Amino acid sequence: MIHVITATNRHLYHEAIEQHFKIRHNVFVDERGWKTLERSDGREIDQYDNDDTVYLLAMEGDRVVGGHRLYPTTKPTMISEVFPHLAAVSSCPSAPDIWEWSRYFIVPERRDGDLNLRLMAAVQEFCLDEGISQVSAVFEMWWLPRFQQAGFVIKPLGIPALVENAWTIAALIDVSDSTFRAVSQKVGQRSVLKRCGPQRRHVDHSKRLQQEHLERSLL
Numbered sequence: 001m002i003h004v005i006t007a008t009n010r011h012l013y014h015e016a017i018e019q020h021f022k023i024r025h026n027v028f029v030d031e032r033g034w035k036t037l038e039r040s041d042g043r044e045i046d047q048y049d050n051d052d053t054v055y056l057l058a059m060e061g062d063r064v065v066g067g068h069r070l071y072p073t074t075k076p077t078m079i080s081e082v083f084p085h086l087a088a089v090s091s092c093p094s095a096p097d098i099w100e101w102s103r104y105f106i107v108p109e110r111r112d113g114d115l116n117l118r119l120m121a122a123v124q125e126f127c128l129d130e131g132i133s134q135v136s137a138v139f140e141m142w143w144l145p146r147f148q149q150a151g152f153v154i155k156p157l158g159i160p161a162l163v164e165n166a167w168t169i170a171a172l173i174d175v176s177d178s179t180f181r182a183v184s185q186k187v188g189q190r191s192v193l194k195r196c197g198p199q200r201r202h203v204d205h206s207k208r209l210q211q212e213h214l215e216r217s218l219l
């Protein structure tokens with residue numbers, strides 16, 4: 001199953017979260033060569049890993065085999081802080097019901113297509129459950145046919161540009177019942193998510209972050 005991990009239930013997943021930071025280092029720094037993310041402790045962690053991050057991690061027993069994360073766009077995001085030029089046609093997304101999606105990975109031994117579909121289903125299921133209507137993301141162009149195969153509807157935020165020699169685009173991806181139905185039919189399961197321990201409502205949380213930011217800026 002794909003576990004929903006946030007600040008409210010993270011105490012149940014300490015080992016899994018640490019394992020996933022190490023896998024991310026292996027995958028994104030060593031395999032993908034994203035050297036700006038290299039850290040001497042072998043854990044890949046950036047400014048979007050904090051109490052507001054939601055991790056959707058695929059686990060087999062205690063072993064993390066894949067995952068991705070979501071981050072509220074009512075806070076500064078990777079698009080607004082690192083890649084605003086990729087959203088030059090529209091503006092950088094910022095709304096309680098839009099979350100930024102990133103760090104999608106599968107361990108090499110599970111790259112057979114099956115887990116990939118479940119991870120695609122997971123983002124749609126989680127967002128539908130939570131009232132999140134779109135996710136924003138920065139991704140290399142080779143994701144486009146992958147999204148199309150999964151039935152995802154994409155709206156570009158700007159024109160593609162080279163990021164470290166890879167053609168990359170920022171886009172919004174719609175969350176919908178029809179997309180979720182299409183992808184979960186391919187998976188052959190109605191639900192792929194597992195929730196343990198205390199949960200929070202994420203759109204409400206994102207609204208609170210927006211309000212706090214507004215109050216701070218008025219001081």
Ligand code: A1S
Pocket residue numbers: 027028031032068101102103104105106107110111112113114115116137138139140142143146
């Ligand atoms: C992005 C942010 C997200 C929120 C969106 O026949 P093949 O091997 O060519 O088929 C491949 C390719 O078509 C394509 N593909 C995968 N990696 C590619 C790359 N680096 N460059 C160009 N094309 C690539 O997908 C097909 C299937 O890939 P796969 O690895 O055999 O299997 P699977 O199970 O679909 O896993 C795909 C992912 C991307 C999850 C896996 O390869 C992985 O974890 N890669 C490292 C992490 C990564 O690059 N993540 C994307 C950036 S976050």
Ligand code: SAM
Pocket residue numbers: 034035036037046047048078082101102103104137138139140163164168
């Ligand atoms: N979509 C990606 C993800 O899911 O994390 C990141 C965007 S782009 C496809 C890949 C490039 O973004 C790489 O060159 C990587 O070094 C850079 N990158 C990823 N996270 C970053 C961060 N927090 N700050 C600066 N650059 C980052």
